[in-house]
Amino acid sequence: MRIAVLGMGAVGRGVVEVIAEKGLGFTVTGLADSKTGLIEPEGIDLAAALAQKKKTGRCGDRAISAMEIVERGEYDVLVEVTPTNIDTGEPGLTAIKTALSMGKHVVTSNKGPLALKYRELMDLAEEQGVQLRYEATVCGAIPIIQTLQHGLAGNTVKAVYGIMNGTCNYILTRMADEGLTYEQALDEAREMGYAEADPTFDVKGIDTALKLVILANTIWKNGATLADVDCTGIDLLTVEALALAERKNSTIRLIGEVVPEKGLLRVSPRILPKKHPLVVRDNLNAVTVVTDLAGAVTEVGKGAGSVETASAVIGDLLFIKHCHVEGH
Amino acid sequence: MKIEVKDAPGQLVDALQPISEVGGNIMAVIHEWDPTLRPKTRIVQVVLEITGDRLDDLIRILKARGVSILGIGEERLLMKRSVIMIGHIMHTDLSNTVGSIDQTGFAEVVEMHVTMPGINQRSSALLTISATNEENMECAMEILRSVAREKDLLLVETMEEAA
Numbered sequence: 141m142r143i144a145v146l147g148m149g150a151v152g153r154g155v156v157e158v159i160a161e162k163g164l165g166f167t168v169t170g171l172a173d174s175k176t177g178l179i180e181p182e183g184i185d186l187a188a189a190l191a192q193k194k195k196t197g198r199c200g201d202r203a204i205s206a207m208e209i210v211e212r213g214e215y216d217v218l219v220e221v222t223p224t225n226i227d228t229g230e231p232g233l234t235a236i237k238t239a240l241s242m243g244k245h246v247v248t249s250n251k252g253p254l255a256l257k258y259r260e261l262m263d264l265a266e267e268q269g270v271q272l273r274y275e276a277t278v279c280g281a282i283p284i285i286q287t288l289q290h291g292l293a294g295n296t297v298k299a300v301y302g303i304m305n306g307t308c309n310y311i312l313t314r315m316a317d318e319g320l321t322y323e324q325a326l327d328e329a330r331e332m333g334y335a336e337a338d339p340t341f342d343v344k345g346i347d348t349a350l351k352l353v354i355l356a357n358t359i360w361k362n363g364a365t366l367a368d369v370d371c372t373g374i375d376l377l378t379v380e381a382l383a384l385a386e387r388k389n390s391t392i393r394l395i396g397e398v399v400p401e402k403g404l405l406r407v408s409p410r411i412l413p414k415k416h417p418l419v420v421r422d423n424l425n426a427v428t429v430v431t432d433l434a435g436a437v438t439e440v441g442k443g444a445g446s447v448e449t450a451s452a453v454i455g456d457l458l459f460i461k462h463c464h465v466e467g468h
Numbered sequence: 469m470k471i472e473v474k475d476a477p478g479q480l481v482d483a484l485q486p487i488s489e490v491g492g493n494i495m496a497v498i499h500e501w502d503p504t505l506r507p508k509t510r511i512v513q514v515v516l517e518i519t520g521d522r523l524d525d526l527i528r529i530l531k532a533r534g535v536s537i538l539g540i541g542e543e544r545l546l547m548k549r550s551v552i553m554i555g556h557i558m559h560t561d562l563s564n565t566v567g568s569i570d571q572t573g574f575a576e577v578v579e580m581h582v583t584m585p586g587i588n589q590r591s592s593a594l595l596t597i598s599a600t601n602e603e604n605m606e607c608a609m610e611i612l613r614s615v616a617r618e619k620d621l622l623l624v625e626t627m628e629e630a631a
Contacts, residue, residue: 301627376590376622380583381552384594385624387581388550395627410627411552418627 141461142181144170144213146206146235147221148199151249151276153190154450155219160186164454165461170213174222177204181214206231210238216465217457220248221276226341226350226366229253240264240272245464247456249276249449251350255366258357271460276452278351279304279425280443283455287429287439288358295431297359301397302427303418304351306443307335307342308374308394310423312409316382316391322375334423334444344373345407348396352405356398369405377409385411391419469516472536475508484514486529492518511538519546520601547605548578550596551612555621557582557591566595568615575599575608 143159143166145152152173159166167183173193178184178200193199210218218239222232229252236253239246241264248254253261254274265272275285279302288297303309307329314325326343329335341347349369356364374394385392388411395410395418412419417438420426425443430436442448473479480499487494496515518526523540530537557565566577579596597612599605609625616623 372622376554377624378554378583378585378590378592380585380592381554381624384552384581384583384592387594390550390626392552392624393627409622409624411550411624412627416627 141165141217141457141465142167142169142215143217143219143457144168144172144209144215145219145221146170146172146209146232147219147223147250148173148193149221149223150446151221151449151453152219153193154446154448155221155453156186156190158447158450158454160190164458166457169215170209171199172204172206172209173199174206176200176202177206177209179204179209179213206235207238210235211242215244217245217247217460219453219457220246220250220253221453222250224250224252224350226252226255226346229256233257236261236272237264240268240270243268243270245271245273245460247273247276247453247460249274249453251277251347251354254357255350255353258354259361259363262357262361271464273456273459274354275456276449277354279427279439280306280441280445281448281451282425282427282439282441282443283452284355284427284429284439285358286455286459287437288355292429292431292434292437295433297429297431298401299397299399299430300355300359300427301395301399301418302438303393303420303425304348304396304427304443305342305345305394306423306425307339308345308348309420309425309443310334311343312374312377312382312392312394313421315377315379316386319379319383321379322377343375345371345394345396346373348394348407349405352396352398352407356400356405359398360400362400364405369407371407372409373407374409389414393419469514469540470538471512471514471530472538473510473512475510480510480512482533483512483530483535486526486533487514487516487518490518490522490525490529492516492522492526517546521603547599547601548596549599549605549609549626550579550594551609551626552624553593553595553612553616553621554624555590555616555619557593557621558584560619560621562593565612565615565619568611569597569608572604572608572611574604 171178176198232250233253311325349371396407418426426440428438498513500511570576578598582593584591
């Protein structure tokens with residue numbers, strides 16, 4: 141199966157590395173970062189492209205743009221792994237729409253386009269008879285979308301809640317364990333590479349809110365958007381609050397929850413007993429799905445990281461390969 | 469709770485069984501023997517812990533089993549939930565915040581710890597609220613949410629266990 145990869149950040153590099161190492165029956169015929177691109181219908185030399193990216197910061201030719209690859213490249217599946225833009229969804233949104241319109245499957249890790257235009261994109265994919273898969277957008281390596289769509293098929297989902305942002309979880313773990321202030325824990329998270337220079341997106345709960353929007357649309361196809369989420373971050377929490385929670389043998393975590401019965405989409409810091417299954421440590425994610433048949437199902441795993449997020453992309457690619465390209 | 473059961477084998481067990489079935493906790497069973505009673509009946513006093521909504525279920529089940537309930541003791545506040553409030557808690561009239569719950573009659577603040585790191589810094593307070601049942605607890609929470617919004621305090625609520 142031929143794929144084109146847009147984006148050579150942590151996720152894109154992870155995907156290319158995994159394919160270079162394991163093969164998995166994929167041929168990469170297009171590859172682009174934000175400024176350069178490569179088109180090679182017979183298959184790009186991935187090791188060479190990765191080496192060049194590492195050495196020069198660019199993977200290909202300045203004359204070839206990402207959109208050119210989308211429009212002219214020879215591929216079955218577009219892997220769109222460019223950074224999230226929550227205002228416009230671009231450049232990912234146009235790339236995804238274009239590929240779908242051309243009858244190509246799309247796999248993405250980009251939250252922006254899905255959180256902004258879930259219905260439109262899904263309708264387009266359905267019209268064209270292709271797949272748009274996005275496992276990597278929610279909780280990194282945890283196969284939560286597969287769980288909802290396939291593993292728990294036939295169940296009625298009553299609620300989904302969990303820890304969907306590793307940066308916040310790391311900060312809260314360190315505040316509780318070491319008595320660090322919020323600022324100290326944030327600085328430490330930056331040093332560890334868990335937090336961005338501008339942490340707003342994570343600590344204000346926006347990243348979690350986007351994931352809730354994607355989950356809500358996945359389950360109920362309700363057209364929910366970011367504006368529907370009641371969102372409180374962790375940036376106003378005090379170390380004293382964590383110490384007070386400790387008195388009740390509890391701790392504080394940033395929880396995202398979707399409860400359709402109450403029309404609820406909420407991100408908020410919450411008090412949880414330490415023995416609660418969602419109380420995971422450091423930068424882990426954990427998510428619980430409550431359904432009518434299965435009861436509560438909880439999945440725990442790494443919510444970010446290059447190869448970890450690539451795992452979700454690869455899973456989507458193999459799903460498409462097995463179910464839609466090869467198997468009938 | 470005082471109940472009247474028939475003086476026959478198995479009758480007492482029959483009357484007690486529903487208590488645990490509805491989630492109540494039996495703390496003591498006092499078997500009274502009163503010679504002035506009608507023959508073949510016994511009065512049993514049961515001390516139990518149960519939430520308000522489940523008590524109604526229990527009464528219904530006991531009645532259906534033919535157990536006479538002679539009396540139910542004082543209703544106490546049994547549901548507890550803790551919240552943490554962060555912000556300028558003292559400057560925004562803490563007693564008014566607590567009062568907003570206490571004056572409901574169905575819920576009250578039963579425990580409080582406040583940490584004030586410095587004069588101009590935000591304080592953090594752990595409040596434990598007791599209410600007679602789930603519905604009243606939710607009412608109390610709604611009052612607290614609105615007080616928190618009004619006073620610009622961050623309210624951190626508990627996450628209930630999965631059903």
